Amino acid sequence: MPDRTTRELFLGEGAGTGSGSQNLYVNMGPAHPAMHGIIRIFAELDGEMVVKADMEIGYLHRAFEKDCEVGPYNNAIPYTDRLNYVSPLINNFAYASAVEKLLGIEITERCKYIRVVMSEISRICDHLTCVGASAMELGAFTVFLYMIKAREFLWELVEDVTGARLTISYGRVGGVKADLPDAFGIKVRKAFAETREVLREVHTLVTGNRIFMDRMVGVGALSAADSIAWGITGPLLRATGVPFDLRRVQPYWAYDRVEFEVPLGKNGDNFDRFLVRMAEMEQSMRMVEQALERMPSGAINVDFEGREIPVDAYVDRGKQGKTEGLLLLPITLSPNLQGQGRDAEARVNVHDKTVVLPPKENTYGSIEGLMNHFMLVMDGYGIRPPAGEAYFAAEGANGELGFYVVSDGGDRPYRVRCRPPCLPPVAALPRMIEGQMVADIIPTFGSVNMIGGELDR
Amino acid sequence: MDGSAILARLRGRLGARIIETHEHHGDHTAVVVRDGILDTLRFCRDDAELRFDLLMDVTAVDYLKFPGREDGPRFDVVYHLYSVPHNHRVRLKVPVEQDAATVPTATGLWPIANWLEREVWDMFGIRFEGHPDLRRLLLYEEFVGHPLRKDYPIDRRQPLIGPKV
Numbered sequence: 296m297p298d299r300t301t302r303e304l305f306l307g308e309g310a311g312t313g314s315g316s317q318n319l320y321v322n323m324g325p326a327h328p329a330m331h332g333i334i335r336i337f338a339e340l341d342g343e344m345v346v347k348a349d350m351e352i353g354y355l356h357r358a359f360e361k362d363c364e365v366g367p368y369n370n371a372i373p374y375t376d377r378l379n380y381v382s383p384l385i386n387n388f389a390y391a392s393a394v395e396k397l398l399g400i401e402i403t404e405r406c407k408y409i410r411v412v413m414s415e416i417s418r419i420c421d422h423l424t425c426v427g428a429s430a431m432e433l434g435a436f437t438v439f440l441y442m443i444k445a446r447e448f449l450w451e452l453v454e455d456v457t458g459a460r461l462t463i464s465y466g467r468v469g470g471v472k473a474d475l476p477d478a479f480g481i482k483v484r485k486a487f488a489e490t491r492e493v494l495r496e497v498h499t500l501v502t503g504n505r506i507f508m509d510r511m512v513g514v515g516a517l518s519a520a521d522s523i524a525w526g527i528t529g530p531l532l533r534a535t536g537v538p539f540d541l542r543r544v545q546p547y548w549a550y551d552r553v554e555f556e557v558p559l560g561k562n563g564d565n566f567d568r569f570l571v572r573m574a575e576m577e578q579s580m581r582m583v584e585q586a587l588e589r590m591p592s593g594a595i596n597v598d599f600e601g602r603e604i605p606v607d608a609y610v611d612r613g614k615q616g617k618t619e620g621l622l623l624l625p626i627t628l629s630p631n632l633q634g635q636g637r638d639a640e641a642r643v644n645v646h647d648k649t650v651v652l653p654p655k656e657n658t659y660g661s662i663e664g665l666m667n668h669f670m671l672v673m674d675g676y677g678i679r680p681p682a683g684e685a686y687f688a689a690e691g692a693n694g695e696l697g698f699y700v701v702s703d704g705g706d707r708p709y710r711v712r713c714r715p716p717c718l719p720p721v722a723a724l725p726r727m728i729e730g731q732m733v734a735d736i737i738p739t740f741g742s743v744n745m746i747g748g749e750l751d752r
Numbered sequence: 753m754d755g756s757a758i759l760a761r762l763r764g765r766l767g768a769r770i771i772e773t774h775e776h777h778g779d780h781t782a783v784v785v786r787d788g789i790l791d792t793l794r795f796c797r798d799d800a801e802l803r804f805d806l807l808m809d810v811t812a813v814d815y816l817k818f819p820g821r822e823d824g825p826r827f828d829v830v831y832h833l834y835s836v837p838h839n840h841r842v843r844l845k846v847p848v849e850q851d852a853a854t855v856p857t858a859t860g861l862w863p864i865a866n867w868l869e870r871e872v873w874d875m876f877g878i879r880f881e882g883h884p885d886l887r888r889l890l891l892y893e894e895f896v897g898h899p900l901r902k903d904y905p906i907d908r909r910q911p912l913i914g915p916k917v
Contacts, residue, residue, distance in 0.1 A: 356890040356891065358906070360875075364906075525864045709818060
């Protein structure tokens, strides 16, 4: 109808539209500046009210589960980095733990503590990103800058340990890639002092701030019963008052040996989610401090049968005299391997037919290391768990992160399934925003903390 | 509740609907016949002693190339349940034949089943009877085939879609 004006066409004003008004269909995304990833919200609006909404996801699908099936078990570790790319360490460790469960091996005490420390640092990074980004979308740009600053300090810690900031690939089946670097505790203390300062400033800036409260309180709420029915876990469920935290109810690694509280909300709205995340960051810092204090020394890797790998077991003893000089050659690797280079001989060690790759110094510096490496990466060899299946769940930054691994007895996983923590909240998002104003979509979407990598896999 | 007690309760109350139960690496699993899965899920959710109120995950496994199961039912649909009040878990598996790859939907019990089942349909081509909106979840409508099936080659190319430039 060419003679209609834009107002008549879209707002239903004027003659010929029956009731005089009609609903407006709006597409947000897939590429929208306020969307934390590529996702489409299709909303039906009545004025400024959202009547109905639908989500379209999958724009970042890259066949994670299929790719895991074609390579050996450790090949999936880099893929898991890219699931939740804001807290990749938790993904690494959860996947490794699922395979360890399948193998029936127990990792060393020290490794358990290292996993706790690095997971909690990642969790703080994740919450900082989520809270900072959603505050920015409500106009509190300063909060975003402060939080990114704090995240920078934590990423420096991650970089120190793993050699990378985002795609860290630090977890290994049977252990971790390398030990913590020198004086890590001091660096952590410094970074946490900065982070605590930032959290204090953020609380001063937005908690109680009129604009922030008006946009957050009572918006996007979901009841406890609804959250459970929608499969929601993590901070979003705890914001409704349900004390479900895997670190507390089904402790794994060393979580039963550190003290922490499970922060709970009451109303399940965006403001409670914000408060829960803010409180969880403090608890995570507490956990890291305790874990670093109580962390025992000793081996960090175990072999196929779950035995600790002793210091000098990897070289044939008869040849030790000959290879020692070779091993002491100053082979300089990239500075990113700092955590590994430091007394790697004392901590990370393997003998052949094990789960854990030898340190790179040995691979490049001795024939035994090279053979060991070769045996582990050769087609048909390497890690071969007995046929069976195992499901391991870890508390990810957004909720339960589960890995369901099926083995057929071969050297590559038969099936790897990742239970993504942020899929249920995104599925429930239409339910959260229906009946709300169109402007409330943004803070609600921010509080869900959608991570495209794990949502679309 | 202890895992083996959960399995015993399922066996006792659901009788022939449970084909077998087993424990593996501390995970407790019940294998359920396809026609009994809805009853089993409902019983798991509503029974006062089980109260599996959280449907953690629905996924599937294609056993086409699994040694020792070449002749058995091709797929298993796998449900992971968790109980918030009782803090226990169980896994339910439903064997599904290739020729009749359908399972009754659980959307009436848990709304999240809607998306999880859409993903299983998308990736495995297993249909969920009675599902209100069985579209692909991650892939696009024009995609041909179901990529997590074992006979789908990993390097198969699909035609590009979208507006011509």
